[in-house]
Amino acid sequence: MADNWGYVAVAYAVAVVVLGGYWRRLIRRERELAILNAGVRNDGMSRSQQPSETAHPRSEPGKRHSLP
Amino acid sequence: MAWKDLVIERRSKETLNALLFFSLALLFVFQFALGPDRERLASVLPGLLWLGFILSGVLGLGRAFLVERENDCWEALLLAPGDKSAIYLGKLAGSLMLMAVVETLVLALFVVFFDVDLSHALPGLALVIGLGTVGIAAVGTLFAAMTAQVRARELLFPVLLLPVLVPVLLGTVKATEALLLREPLAAVAHWLKLLAAADVVYLAVGLLTFDVILEG
Amino acid sequence: MTTVLGWLAGLGLVAGLVMGFGVAPREVTQGNVQRIMYVHVPAVWVAYLAFGVGFVASLVYLARRRPGADRLAHAACEVGTLFLGVNIATGAIWGKPTWGTWWTWDARLTSVAVVFVMFLAYLLLRGAIDDHERGARYAAVLGIVASLNIPLVHFSVYWWRTLHQPPSLLKPGSSTMPPVILIALLVNFVALALLGAYFVARRARVLAAEEEALA
Numbered sequence: 001m002a003d004n005w006g007y008v009a010v011a012y013a014v015a016v017v018v019l020g021g022y023w024r025r026l027i028r029r030e031r032e033l034a035i036l037n038a039g040v041r042n043d044g045m046s047r048s049q050q051p052s053e054t055a056h057p058r059s060e061p062g063k064r065h066s067l068p
Numbered sequence: 069m070a071w072k073d074l075v076i077e078r079r080s081k082e083t084l085n086a087l088l089f090f091s092l093a094l095l096f097v098f099q100f101a102l103g104p105d106r107e108r109l110a111s112v113l114p115g116l117l118w119l120g121f122i123l124s125g126v127l128g129l130g131r132a133f134l135v136e137r138e139n140d141c142w143e144a145l146l147l148a149p150g151d152k153s154a155i156y157l158g159k160l161a162g163s164l165m166l167m168a169v170v171e172t173l174v175l176a177l178f179v180v181f182f183d184v185d186l187s188h189a190l191p192g193l194a195l196v197i198g199l200g201t202v203g204i205a206a207v208g209t210l211f212a213a214m215t216a217q218v219r220a221r222e223l224l225f226p227v228l229l230l231p232v233l234v235p236v237l238l239g240t241v242k243a244t245e246a247l248l249l250r251e252p253l254a255a256v257a258h259w260l261k262l263l264a265a266a267d268v269v270y271l272a273v274g275l276l277t278f279d280v281i282l283e284g
Numbered sequence: 285m286t287t288v289l290g291w292l293a294g295l296g297l298v299a300g301l302v303m304g305f306g307v308a309p310r311e312v313t314q315g316n317v318q319r320i321m322y323v324h325v326p327a328v329w330v331a332y333l334a335f336g337v338g339f340v341a342s343l344v345y346l347a348r349r350r351p352g353a354d355r356l357a358h359a360a361c362e363v364g365t366l367f368l369g370v371n372i373a374t375g376a377i378w379g380k381p382t383w384g385t386w387w388t389w390d391a392r393l394t395s396v397a398v399v400f401v402m403f404l405a406y407l408l409l410r411g412a413i414d415d416h417e418r419g420a421r422y423a424a425v426l427g428i429v430a431s432l433n434i435p436l437v438h439f440s441v442y443w444w445r446t447l448h449q450p451p452s453l454l455k456p457g458s459s460t461m462p463p464v465i466l467i468a469l470l471v472n473f474v475a476l477a478l479l480g481a482y483f484v485a486r487r488a489r490v491l492a493a494e495e496e497a498l499a
Binding site for chain 3: 219234
C-alpha cells in the first residue's frame with residue numbers, strides 16, 4: 001500500500017498549527033494583560049488615561065517584561 | 069396571583085396551539101421532502117417522529133421561563149423561599165404535560181397521514197416515549213432556566229440542548245424502530261435501560277443544581 | 285512551575301516524534317500513513333483527561349465557590365476541546381487514504397464529534413454571559429451535565445452502530461498491537477498530556493489576569 005507521506009505531513013502540520021497557534025495566542029494575551037495590569041496599577045494618579053481592553057498596549061519606558 | 073395564573077394558562081394554550089401547528093407543518097415538510105416513496109418513508113418514520121418530538125420540545129421548553137422573564141418576575145423566582153427544586157419539579161411537570169399532549173396528537177397525525185399501524189406496539193411505544201420525554205424535559209427545564217437571562221438565549225438554548233440529547237434521540241429512535249418492526253420489548257431492553265439511566269442522571273443533576281442556577 | 289511544565293512538554297514532544305518516526309516500524313497493513321496515529325490517538329486521550337479535570341473542577345467550584353476551581357474548569361474544558369479538535373482533524377486526514385473517505389459515522393468518530401459539539405457549546409455559554417460569577421456557576425452546571433453525558437453518548441452511539449446484537453458492555457478489545465507501537469503511543473501521550481497541562485496552567489493564568497484587568 002502506498003505510504004501517503006503527504007497525508008502524514010498534513011496531519012502533523014495541522015496539529016502543529018492548531019496547538020502552536022493556541023500557544024502563541026496564550027503568550028500574546030498574557031503579555032497584553034501584563035502590560036494592562038501593570039499600567040492600571042501604576043496609574044494611581046493619572047485617572048484620565050483609561051486603558052480599555054482593546055487599547056493598544058503602550059510600552060512603558062524602563063520596564064522589561066520577562067516572559068517565562 | 070390569579071392574574072399571573074390567567075396569563076400562564078393563556079400562554080400555555082398559545083404554546084400548545086403553536087406547537088401543534090408547528091408539528092403539522094413539519095409533517096407536511098417531511099412528506100414533501102421525502103416524496104411518495106412509501107418504503108423510504110416507513111424506514112425513516114421513527115426518526116421523523118422523534119425529530120418532530122424533539123423540535124417541538126425545544127420550542128416549547130425554550131418558553132418554559134418566558135412568563136417570568138417577560139413580566140419581570142425573575143427576581144421573584146430568585147427570592148422565593150424554600151427549596152428551589154420544587155420550582156424545577158413544577159416547571160418539569162408542566163412541560164411534561166405539554167409535551168405529552170403534543171406528542172399524542174403528533175402520533176395520531178402520523179398514523180393518519182402516513183398510514184401507520186401502531187396497534188401492536190402501543191404499550192412499548194408509550195414506555196419509550198415516556199422515558200424519552202422525561203429525559204428531554206429534565207435537561208430542557210434546567211437549560212431553559214440557565215439560558216433565560218443570557219444573551220442570545222433563543223440560539224443558545226437549542227445549541228446547548230441538542231448535543232446533550234443525542235443519547236436520548238438515539239435510544240428512542242432505535243427502540244421505536246424496533247418496536248414498529250414488531251420486535252418484542254425484550255429486544256430493546258438495553259435501550260430502555262439507557263434511557264432510564266439518562267433520565268436518572270438528568271433528573272438528579274437538575275434537582276441538585278437548580279438552586280445554583282436560581283442564585284442570580 | 286509552569287515554565288518547567290513547558291520545557292518538559294517540549295522534551296516530551298521531541299521524544300514523541302523520535303518514537304513515532306524513528307523507532308516505530310512501518311506498519312504492515314497501512315504503511316507509513318499509520319504514523320498519524322501517534323498524534324491522533326494520544327490527542328483524544330488527553331482531551332478526555334482534560335474533560336475529567338474540568339468535571340472535578342466544576343464540582344469543586346459548586347461545592348466551595350473557589351475562583352481557582354472555576355478558572356481550572358474553564359481552562360481544562362477549553363484545552364480538552366482543542367485537543368479533541370486536533371483528534372478529529374487528524375482522524376479525517378488519516379481516514380482519507382485509509383478508508384477512502386474524510387468522514388464516516390462509525391461509533392468512535394460519531395461519539396467524539398458529539399462530545400466535541402457539547403463542549404463547544406460549553407465555551408459558547410461561557411462567552412455569552414457577562415456576569416462573571418453567574419457565568420462560573422452556569423458553566424459548572426453545564427460542565428457537569430456534559431461530562432456525565434459522555435458515557436451515555438459512548439454507549440448509545442456504540443449500540444447504534446452494532447445492530448441487532450446483544451451489546452457487550454465495553455468496546456471489543458483492540459487488535460493486538462506490537463509492543464513498540466504501544467510504547468510509542470504512550471510516549472506521545474505523555475508528551476501531549478504535558479503540553480495540555482502546560483496549556484491549562486497558562487490559560488488559567490490568563491483568566492486570572494483578565495479578572496484582575498476587569499476589576
